[in-house]
Amino acid sequence: MIDSKTLKIPIDALGESEGVVAQEVVSKKGVVILPAGVDISLFEASMGMLVKKMRENGVEFVKVNAPQQLSDDDIEDIIAKVYSDEGAIISKDKARDVVKHVDIVFNSIRDEDEIRPEMVNAMSNMGRDLTEDLLRNPSVAFSLGKVQEADEYTFVHSFNVAVLTGFLANRIYPGDREYLQTIVIGGLMHDLGKSKVPIDILNKPAPLTTDEFTEMKRHPNIGVSLALKAGVQDKDIIAVISGHHEKWSGMGYPNKKRGLDIPESARIAAVADVFDALTAKRVYKNPMSSRNAISMILKDAGVHFDTRVAREMLVSIGLYPPGSIVSLSDGRICIVVSGNGKDLVRPVIMLKEPKKKDRDGSPVFIDLKNERDLCIDKYLGHGDKRELGI
Ligand SMILES: [Fe+2]
Known part of the structure; x- marks a missing residue:
């Protein structure tokens, strides 16, 4: 405490x-x-x-x-516990394996100019495995799945988008295993076409010029060709690859589709894609807090994003997104670990028990939905600045 x-x-x-x-x-x-x-x-x-x-x-x-501010060490300590393999729904090892595999696929396409069906089959198996993790614990999977690593942005981003896309899809169609599998696999493959984008544009440590952006905008169509070549047939997987940069207003790319003409799986992936991009740490920008990223997505609902999906993001993650450091009405300071359905102000929180003489305080999870005498008093900041070391 x-x-x-x-x-x-x-x-x-x-x-x-x-x-x-x-x-x-x-x-x-x-x-x-x-x-x-x-x-x-x-x-x-x-x-x-x-x-x-x-x-x-x-x-x-x-x-x-x-209110005593948490020191960086306190925050690291709490976050290390939240993201520890013990409590994690998607373990760091699994996340690392997925990221490594996406890396191998991208580099193989880049170096050998070919994509083999076994590469996408392995990606599909990983997607199915992640889906089982999401189905086992839909409420905390997102908060525990997000991974940040600036140097391998594209591969880590593919993993994060897959997990968040699956998380949102599971909120909209709870327990629909088949749909979840396709959308998670779609998330893993959504940026496949970036393997053909020149590496200096892809990893440019600054915003892109107009010409570079034109080149970058080819990646959804390239991704679709690669996936079809490798034998991917599922229409939702193809829709995610093709449509994750389309905008509700019709001002997106590559096909300027609008509104409900954009397949729903792509509309879900669009929210996940932007959320991860905003909250990612890049060489040229600091990560935005989850709270601010959600607020930006809500502002763009009905213009860039499908309002229903954007609202689902808010409702599922809440006003206090996972990673928020908050003080409670009794003065204790804790970290939010997951949202709580439509009750935006009563997430599940984690705090540490007071240290006993000879042992460290262990983390305690409290669902504020069941603790009517306790509420969140103040938002103190977010703990998204960490490196998780994968
Ligand atoms: Fe993309």
Whole structure:
């Protein structure tokens, strides 16, 4: 447990401080100037007047319970536990194997200029295996599946998109194993055509020029040709490869399809694709928090994205996406590990038990849906900055 810490804040510094008044401040006549238990940010507008009043009454300091920020070590420690093989639904080893295989397929196409059916068969088997993981634990699979690794972006991105696409599809069509398998395999293969994009464009450590972007925009069609050549026949897999850059408004590529003309599997993959791209760490950009990425996707719902899929993303991940660090109404600080259906403000959280004499505190999972006396008090930030070392 990480308790809040009581600080004595000089009255002139109150405007720049954060926290809750720990002890009420009263005037010489006993009139309350600052009540206890109230967040000092609420007094922002009247702070000048309040400070003046406190000075007149000889008050120099205010005791404030400042929420203690987690140190980087605390965050790493919590995240390491959330992503540990012990609790992970998709293990790091499996994620690593999938990423490695996507890497092998891409490089083989690039080097030998051919795609063999056994390569896509292996990808399909991996997709089926990931689907079983998603079906076994649909609520936390997404939060535990996401992997970040800047150097192997395309391969890691394929893995993340496969997991997130499957996760969203399972929310829309719960338990539909066959559909899930095709959409997860589609996610793994969605950027197959990038194996034919010149490597200096693909790995350019900066945004692309117009010409480079034109070249990049060929990848969905190239991907479809490669998949067909390797014997892929499923229409949903082909639709994901072909249509994941189409936009609801008709302004996407390569076919400028619009609205419901874009196959649903591609509309789901489009949300997963952009979400992973926004939250990824690249050489030229820091990762965006999941919360901000969802908010951007919602803003573009009905223009870029299918509103239903974008809403599903919000509902399933919630207002506090996995990885959010939040403080609870009882002052404890915890990390959100998964959303909770339509109850956007009551996700499943994880906190650490207090350290005992001779052992580290172990993680405790609490479903806030079942804890009506406990709620999230404040969003403190996100823990997406980590490297997971795969
Ligand atoms: Fe793509």
